[in-house]
Amino acid sequence: MNKLLFRSATLIHPESKFHNQVVDLLILDGKIEDIAQTIDVNGDDLEIINAEGCFISTGFFDLNANFGEPGNETCEDLISGTQTAVAGGFTGIALQPATEPPVHSKAGVSYILNRTSSYLTDVYPLGCISYNRAGKDLAELYDMKLAGAIAFTDGTSPINDSGLMSRALLYVKGFGGLIFSYPEDTSIAGKGKMNEGIVSTYLGMKGIPNLAEEVSISRDLYLAEYNESKIHFSTISCAGSVELIRKAKEKGIQVTCDVAVHHLVLTDEALSGFDTQYKVRPPLRTQNDVDALIAGLKDGTIDAIVSQHTPHEIEFKDVEFEIASFGIIGLQTALPLALKAGLSPALIVEKMAINPRQILHLPIPGFEKGDEVNLVLFNPEEEWTFEASTNKSKSANSPFINHKLKGKVLAVCNKKQFYYQQ
Known part of the structure; x- marks a missing residue:
């Protein structure tokens, strides 16, 4: 993860001035470079994720x-x-x-x-x-x-x-x-x-x-x-x-x-x-x-x-x-x-x-400029099937295996690492 832009995500973070607002979030080298209602940025090394209709928050x-x-x-x-x-x-x-x-x-x-x-x-x-x-x-x-x-x-x-x-x-x-x-x-x-x-x-x-x-x-x-x-x-x-x-x-x-x-x-x-x-x-x-x-x-x-x-x-x-x-x-x-x-x-x-x-008296990761990135991006409306191909666990003891579920995690960022699934 080097330079990443989440575009048009609804931020949920009670301590942020952008709480419950649709924002763009720019990440550079694992830190929040900018957060605003609109961010105009480009570059060959920029990865853009369209997050319209999705929510972004501190990681679960x-x-x-x-x-x-x-x-x-x-x-x-x-x-x-x-x-x-x-x-x-x-x-x-x-x-x-x-x-x-x-x-x-x-x-x-x-x-x-x-x-x-x-x-x-x-x-x-x-x-x-x-x-x-x-x-x-x-x-x-x-x-x-x-x-x-x-x-x-x-x-x-x-x-x-x-x-x-x-x-x-x-x-x-x-x-x-x-x-x-x-x-x-x-x-x-x-x-x-x-x-x-x-x-x-x-x-x-x-x-x-x-x-x-x-x-x-x-x-x-x-x-x-x-x-x-x-x-x-x-x-x-x-x-x-x-x-x-x-x-x-x-x-x-x-x-x-x-x-x-x-x-x-x-x-x-x-x-x-x-x-x-x-x-x-x-x-x-x-x-x-x-x-x-x-x-x-x-x-x-x-x-x-x-x-x-x-x-x-x-x-x-x-x-x-x-x-x-x-x-x-x-x-x-x-x-x-x-x-x-x-x-x-x-x-x-x-x-x-x-x-x-x-x-646990742990700090709550924030969304201010300069903060280390710790976030999850999820779409509450997207459907997906929990099956062998999507189950990451070694075990499969779940009554929801082979069931269609509503609500999908799309991206996770922490410790300068980035996980993204289509």
């Missing part, structure tokens, strides 16, 4: 992405994972520590940072809360923070020990750390495979009730309030959870939360055919929950939208529903699904680009 940032490396590179390695992220419009990701071995020491954090330092997408490792994600002893939180861990989580392994969670919240407070809580009381969830409700009863499947999530959120809110510490809830899925967090925010508790994008468009009725591609954790809930999640996004209760990208090899999904693994790939489908949920481009940018960085 995902708070919840899972790759396999180290240990499970066959499902997704750091190279394929970040290439998938770029194709989805993400210039930054917070990488879950659920690898083999888990990222529970400064060595694991340093490995990821060193391996990904030159990639277009910025990768921020999340460190484990507990050693080996076992939920018994605190991991090397401060050492990992010094090495570059952006926050701490055990992924989808809930911290069931209330004392351990309380100590983690108190400990990270001393150095400005942040705990990501995956809210699930496993003693209530048991061996459930889907949402507990009418559909699970009809199918004869063990269900995971909303109560498992809501009890866990209630406990952690009390612990965060007691320790006067910040807490972030990952992938909430229930109407009751939205209400609990809404009241906690009104009370002044330092809480943020996110929702997985597939929970905005799918319900447990999708499991009627026992299709393992719809098997996720937390499980798909009811339409009432979906409506509450969307309302929570619009009123500010839910701060961010995540992909919860969870790749699996075919042998972990092409099996009986009971033993199939939880999770779907989601980096490339995040934008189309958010649009399908009825969210506006401005709200999508807020929840997928601005707020995730604010939660």
Whole structure:
């Protein structure tokens, strides 16, 4: 990327004087050379992209992405994972520590940072809360923070020990750390495979009730309030959870939360055919929950939208529903699904680009002259088919494979690198 002109794009950036305006954006050597309603420039080395009808914003940032490396590179390695992220419009990701071995020491954090330092997408490792994600002893939180861990989580392994969670919240407070809580009381969830409700009863499947999530959120809110510490809830899925967090925010508790994008468009009725591609954790809930999640996004209760990208090899999904693994790939489908949920481009940018960085206290890339370029260009109306030829992931565990989707990422720029797809 040397000299590049985006022509007639609608800019979404609340801090810019050109917010919600159609602009031309000139980029030279990875920096913004000029931004105006019209830029008159030419030259043999100039590449012009017609962005009429498209939106341009700070690149998306995902708070919840899972790759396999180290240990499970066959499902997704750091190279394929970040290439998938770029194709989805993400210039930054917070990488879950659920690898083999888990990222529970400064060595694991340093490995990821060193391996990904030159990639277009910025990768921020999340460190484990507990050693080996076992939920018994605190991991090397401060050492990992010094090495570059952006926050701490055990992924989808809930911290069931209330004392351990309380100590983690108190400990990270001393150095400005942040705990990501995956809210699930496993003693209530048991061996459930889907949402507990009418559909699970009809199918004869063990269900995971909303109560498992809501009890866990209630406990952690009390612990965060007691320790006067910040807490972030990952992938909430229930109407009751939205209400609990809404009241906690009104009370002044330092809480943020996110929702997985597939929970905005799918319900447990999708499991009627026992299709393992719809098997996720937390499980798909009811339409009432979906409506509450969307309302929570619009009123500010839910701060961010995540992909919860969870790749699996075919042998972990092409099996009986009971033993199939939880999770779907989601980096490339995040934008189309958010649009399908009825969210506006401005709200999508807020929840997928601005707020995730604010939660992690990262700077928000801007659009002033001289700024380093960090952007995504997308067309909310363009249709494309998510299939083998367009899937950048090593895995294909998605219910949206071979489906036509509306909303396409056209270009991504970051760290003087440029990605463009017709």
